[in-house]
Amino acid sequence: MNAVEIEEAISALAEHAFDSAEFPYAFLQAFGNKETTIRRLRSGASNKSDLDGVLQNNNIHIAVSLPGEVTKTLTALKASPATTRAKARFILATDGTDFEAEDLETGETVACPYRDFPDHFGFFLPLAGITTVKQVRDSSFDIRATSRLNRLYRTLLEENPEWDAADRRPDMNHFMARLIFCFFAEDTDIFNGSRLFTATIEQMSARDSSNTHEVIGELFRAMNTKIEGRPAANLPRWASVFPYVNGGLFSGSMDVPRFSRIARSYLLHIGNLDWTKINPDIFGSMIQAVADDEERGALGMHYTSVPNILKVLNPLFLDDLRERLQQAGDNPRMLLNLRKRMSKIRVFDPACGSGNFLVIAYKEMRKIEVEINRRRGEPGRRTEIPLTNFRGIELRDFPAEIARLALIIAEYQCDVLYRGQKEALAEFLPLDAENWITCGNALRLDWLSICPPTGTGVKHHAEDLFHTPLDQAQIDFENEGGETYICGNPPYLGSTWQSDEQKSDLRLIFESLTSNWKSLDYVAGWFMKAAEYGTRATAVAAFVATNSICQGQQVPILWPLIFSTGHDIAFAHTSFKWSNLASYNAGVTVVIVCIGRTPTIRQLFSISDDGEQVAQSVSNINAYLVSGPNIVVQDRRLPPAGRHEIEAGGKPVDGGNLLLSCQEKDQLCGCSPTASRYLKRVFGANEHNKGIVRYTLWFNDADEEVIQRDEFLRKRIDGVRTMRLASTKPATVESAKRPHRFQEIKQTGLEVVTLVPTLTSEKRQFIPAGLEPAGTIITNLSFAQFDGPIADLAILNSRMHFIWVATVCGKFKTDYRYSNKLGWNTFPIPTLTEKNKADLTRCAEDILLAREAHFPATIADLYDPDDMPADLRDAHERNDEVLERIYIGRRFRNDTERLEKLFDLYTKMTAASGKPTKARKAAV
Incomplete structure (x- = not known):
């Protein structure tokens, strides 16, 4: 469950009559506990409470x-030995009237009337595995408002199916934008009366909701009618008290969807929230999720934390402004x-998007x-920072509307805070009537027309402010001589997931520049557009992007x-999780990259082991986000x-007929008298890492006569032939002529094999390459070196090689993906003396012996970074020390220093082989 769904469930629980017996279980269910978990607690199988309550290990101890006697019961929960034994983080006591809880880890407490405990739902989000708790608490109102708006939106579409059609959905979204503005305006005195909008609907619309849509329509019409034109507009007296708003927000169709009694009730509940608490930098993305079909399924997952956004904006330009402020001191000029x-x-x-x-x-x-x-000495001065200087492009119309609305609300809130309510109002x-958010395809629009260097442009009609056409090309306001900072979080989308239109x-963008553009992530288009823009205007651009654009095949x-x-790259933030409000803090691994034509300061940011941001000033940052x-x-x-050489293993393409489990x-x-003579152990990455035992039938061409005599072997080979002949691939059909062999054969089956897994978990610190005896068969799900030197195994298991692969080979999801052509063939290794080789051989043997000492533990067990055996870790430490002394005569201080040395050696290695080390210029 995500934060919005949890809030909705908690609110529903508080609205129902209190049931002392059911409350603990209903509370846990609201935080995503499965029915099987609840059943075990009910039965006592997992409930070890010593206070006749409900105790969930590692989570919470609840007592009614x-x-x-709520306070007395909470004290007893805290003193309970069972609470301590179960390592419960939370304790909670309630009698259905009062509600108290404590976070035993932080010491924070909650004490409120029972009906109000949903206001504190963020306090308990660790129960659902959501760890971004501080940000959630800070935006708890936005989540509650989004939850209620989502209910209203769903209900209105169910009851007005014609509004759910593609041609009416913009009207529905525009209607929601109007409601949001009205809720905010009535709670901030913009409407000259507390709850004026909600109270008018409550008073003037019938309880059976039969005329609710008409009342709302009249209110919208009033807000679209200038004061001097109202006598002729024949507005009802109760609507005439509303101010003229327009600016495009209330222009166009005045249609309102019909309301049922339930929908009217939802509307009134939303209006009763305190909308002064709205946080426009968070709220916009949540509202976007309400209105977007694709995103509603992930409701609440689109929150982007302010600290993450500031990772882009601070080094882009805000830090410089703050530094200039500090330098200015009190100097008026x-x-x-x-x-x-x-x-x-x-x-x-x-x-x-919605303007975060x-x-x-x-x-x-x-x-x-x-x-x-x-x-x-000018407090309360009117701002000189115009909203029109904050420009955006958004493909979809509703987020574009919300972006502008969020900026309007932000401006008003800042005016209230810095100038006072009277001046703001x-x-x-x-x-x-000015419009600064363009609705259109950013990769097809001319950015210079939206942010021209001189600020000139074609005027855009005022009344269409909230209905920007898709083909809008120019903006109608000026900003002569200013700096332009491009930023954002464009859609990532790897090549596999891109639509035909994308x-x-x-x-x-790329067809005239490179023939390999089809391999690029979608976000690459924004980088290229920003670079082209920067050749014609003074601008610096920083985007959040998938880390894959700085790894592997996309870099060249x-x-x-x-x-x-x-x-050049002006600053960059190496890989980190761009988190959201999903359970377990799910998020994509991203980088931040800033490009500029003449950066004076280059900074490289990273996250330390203790979670702190570390900044390093460097002379240059290359495409792998490494100093160099x-x-x-x-x-x-x-x-x-x-x-x-290291190469991928053989490709079976057997339809499950050559490869066998232990049982098979x-x-x-048991059936075939000759099968055992042709069986060999087979390894891919899973077999190596997880200790899975599998076999393969391994024949030579001379064995065909044996196969024909053995009924059981013949059936399996016939199965391979049938499967390959049914393929649409010519190479597979051709291989049906030799169905007793792998389609691609890389070995005789007699070699000693150094195995390198195709994928390595991002949690590991090494690539756990292994050694398999002669007679082992390697599939294409791993890489192999056949009859290679043991010293190479030491290199493959080193931190040096791991960090090179992690940098230049790229990832599959969050796992490091090995490549022989990028990872091994390019890896710089100093010339090794015979003593170096002997030392490395001994190190490799020590690693293998340390692994063997923990049999039957698997590679996955042994290389868990939190549970790695001390002797194995020590063996790797010795291996790294021996190898790194070969490179520089001492241990490297950190991975940054390792990469700097490796890139230096790579430059020399490629120069010596006649290959260019720098990118060739390309025409743009």
Whole structure:
């Protein structure tokens, strides 16, 4: 469950009559506990409470108290030996009237009336595995409001199916945007009366909801009618008290969907929330999820934390503004110059969604501006930072509307905070008619028309403010001479998941630049557009992106094109989880990359082992987000001369007829008198890592006569032939002529094998390569070196090799993906003396012996970073020390130093072999 679903379930629980016997179980169910878990607790099988309550190990101890004894019961829960034994994090006591709880880990407490405990749902989110608790608590109102809006939205669409059609959905979304504004306006005195909107609907619409849509329609019509035009508009008296708003928000169709009694009730409940607590930088993305069919299934997962957004905005330009503020001190002239500079800064998000980045940028700049005004003795001064300087492009119409609405709300809240309620209200209505969020395809629009260097453009009709056409090309306001900062979190989408239209978008950008563009992630289009924009305007761009664009095959495709435009990487944040509000803090692994043409300071950010952000100033950042020259590692078909080759194992393509489990092997041997002579152990990555035992039938061509005489062997080989003949691939059909052999054969079956798993968990610190005896068969699900030197096994198991592979080979989901052409054939190894080889051989043998000492523990068991045996860890430490002393005469201090050395050696290695080390210029 996600945070919004949990809030909805908790609220429903509080609304029902209190049931002392059922409450603990219903509470746990609301946080996602499965029915089987609840059954075990009910039966006592897993409930070890010593206070006649419900105790869930590692989570919570709940007890229902006698009336008036909630505090006493909570004290007893805290003192309970069972609470301690179960390592419960939370204790909770309630009598259905009062509610108290404590987080035993942090010492924080909750005490409130029972009916109000849903207000504190964020306190308990660790019960659902959601760890972004502080951010959730900070935005708990937004989650509650989103939950209720989602209920209303779903109900209205169910009751008005015609509004769910594609041609009416924009009307429905626009209706929701109007409601959001009205809820906010009535709680912030914009409507000159507390709850005026909600109270009017409650009073003027019938309880059976038969005219609710008509009442709302009249209110919207009033807000679309100027004061001087109202006598002719024939508005009802109760609607005429509402101010003129428009700005495009209330223009166009006044249609309102019909309301049932339930929908009317939902509407009134939403209006009774305290909308002064709305957080526009968070709320927008949640509202977007309400209205988007694809995203509603992931409701609540689109929250992006402010700290994550600031990882982009701070080094992009906010840190510089704060530094200038510090340098200015109380100097009036320097402060004035800084304020003028800020008034011309444009922040441009070409994938703005519901405006999170723009809102955060606006609010942070207002904080700096108010400090300037304070130091200059001008408190309460009207802002000089126009909303029109915060520009965006968004493909879908509703998020574009919400983005503009979120900025309007942010401006009003800042004015109230920094200038006072009276001044904010005086200037808020009517809404301005300028439009700064363009609805369209960012990869097809001309960014220069949206943020032109001179700020000139074609005027856009005011009344269509909240209905920006898809073909809008220009903006109608100026900002001569200002800086432009491009930022955002564009859609990632690897090549496999791109739609035909998205592939067409990339084709338009890249087809004339590279023939390999089909392998690029969708986000690469934004980087290329930003680089092209930067050749014609003064701008710096920083985007959140999947880390795959800085790894593996995409680096030599994308980054030479970026560098050829004169851009370098100004700052970057190495891989981290871009988290959301899903259970277990699910999130994609991302990087942040900033490109600019003349960066004066280059900074490389990373996350330390204790979770803190670390910044390093460097002379250059290359495409792998490593300090060093702009080298692009190109794959090599073969390793350098003198080095043993590593290649993928053989490809069975057998339809399950050649490969056998232990049980299948035993069954076959029990039936066939000759099968055991042709069985060999087979290994792929799973067999190696998890200790799975499997076998393969391994024949030579000379064995065909034996196969024909053995009925059971013949059936299996016939099965291979049938499967291959049914294939649509010519190579597979051709291999049906030799069905007793693997389709691709890489070995005789007599070699000693050094096995390298195809995938390695991101949690590991090494690639756990292994050694298998002669007679072992390796499938294409792992890599192998046949009859290679044992010293190579030491290198493959080293931290040096692991960090190289992690950097240049890329990932599959979150696992490191090995590549012989990129990982082994390009890996720089110093010339090894015979003593070096002997030392490394001994290190490899020590690692193998340490593994063997823990039999039957598997590789997966042994290389769990939290539970790695001390002797195995020590063997790896010795291996790393021996190898690293070969490189530089001492241990490396960290992975950054390792990579810097490896890239230096790679430069020399490729230069010596005549291969270019720098990306060639490409025409743009």
